[in-house]
Amino acid sequence: MLKAGFVSLGCAKNLVDTEVMLGMLSAGQIQIIDEPSEADILIVNTCSFIDSAKEESISTILQMADYKKTGKCRGLIVAGCLGQRYREDLLQELPEVDAIVGTGAWHRINEAVEAVLQGQRVLLVDATNTIYDETMPRINATPFYSAYVKVAEGCSNCCSYCVIPQVRGSFRSRPVESVVGEVRALAARGIKEINLIAQDTTSYGRDLYGKAYLDTLLKELVKIEEIVWIRLLYCYPNYFTDEVIELIATEPKICKYIDLPLQHVHDDILKAMYRKDSRSDLETLLAKLRQRIAGVAIRTSFIVGFPGETEEHFAALKEFMAEQKFDRVGIFTYSREDGTAAATLPGQVPEEVKEERYHQLMALQCQISEELNRNLEGQVLDILVESIDEQTPGTIAGRSYREAPDVDGKVFVENAAGVKVGQFIKAKVAQGFTYDVVAEKL
Structure with a gap:
């Protein structure tokens, strides 16, 4: 089975596009893997919101391009905002890139893969008027909960x-x-x-x-x-x-x-x-x-x-x-x-x-x-368990309603032996720090 590796950059909105493309690739009998060195196709879903995001996107594209020499990569596809915004420039300046899939053409990702495998270099940039719906296949890249x-x-x-x-x-x-x-x-x-x-x-x-x-x-x-x-x-x-x-x-x-x-x-x-x-x-x-x-x-x-x-x-x-x-x-x-x-x-x-x-x-x-x-010290909060500390038995990391995933701090809960990831528990805040808080399970 053909294998594809994916790197998603930028915001959560971009991540959703990635998840839908993953679903479409999987529905097309393409196996999604985590190890880029083993992938036949590598796809980078890029961001171009500010200079630092563009620099990260370019750097990641070049890193993935190395797997054409050191891995099994037969094609490198650039998707997302950077491809939409600088499509011709990317194809001209980065010969390592085999296809551009713009923000309005994510639904053509399988077409891009097929073209690349046939030795074509393609630019798929449609009108930006598409949006996914509930019928689209989707593979979640976030935790199961x-x-x-x-x-x-x-x-x-x-x-x-x-x-x-x-x-x-x-x-x-x-x-x-x-x-x-x-x-x-x-x-x-x-x-x-x-x-x-x-x-x-x-x-x-x-x-x-x-x-x-x-x-x-x-x-x-x-x-x-x-x-x-x-x-x-x-x-x-x-x-x-x-x-x-x-x-x-x-x-x-x-x-x-x-x-x-x-x-x-x-x-x-x-x-x-x-x-x-x-x-x-x-x-x-x-x-x-x-x-x-x-x-x-x-x-x-x-x-x-x-x-x-x-x-x-x-x-x-x-x-x-x-x-x-x-x-x-x-x-x-x-x-x-x-x-x-x-x-x-x-x-x-x-x-x-x-x-x-x-x-x-x-x-x-x-x-x-x-x-x-x-000021939270002494308050009781509902905590969504996200990870269990294997080095410190009974300690978990999670989030309360006050922390969004990926962008905010954590709540570290002690005396929480036996809980599972994805479970909600109650904990009393013991100490507050700059970004995180420490609590005890009730």
């Missing part, structure tokens, strides 16, 4: 720094029935945690139903008995409705965890970013979330060094972070991306200034995170 479900594809917000609309197309939602059908199938396979994702999750349904429809979708998903946790990731603040807030507050299955990328807080910068909210709007939303949702954990992200960001603008952002005390914060230095409106703006900030601002905010957030985690 947790899965990502993409409720929409693309983005129509067109922030001035972002290339997503160019490489993923305009925002398009899946019907409620499609999402519910997929989650039911995942639940039947043992999935207990569903992480809903999109580039703009709170806009879900606006294109299909004429209004934000996330609350309607959530009301259907909570009816699925086997699902224990439903988590919302990548929530754009502008369309966060009171109905969704009420559901998070009152529905036990919906994690009181909100990923709310804000990007900046000063009105001058928000306007230059083409963001739809003002500082006042953001403060009102945050106050509403915290007032209505007891114990809510809020994760956000900010960009430093955006063109025109002065010391005054940066000071406002730093002050805002100190005031709001977010549970989790991701800090990114501005990346000047070709084809975006921000790339042509005056006042490009020097790299050393970006780095200095990045480190200032990271240091501040470390202090805040440690303070918040210490």
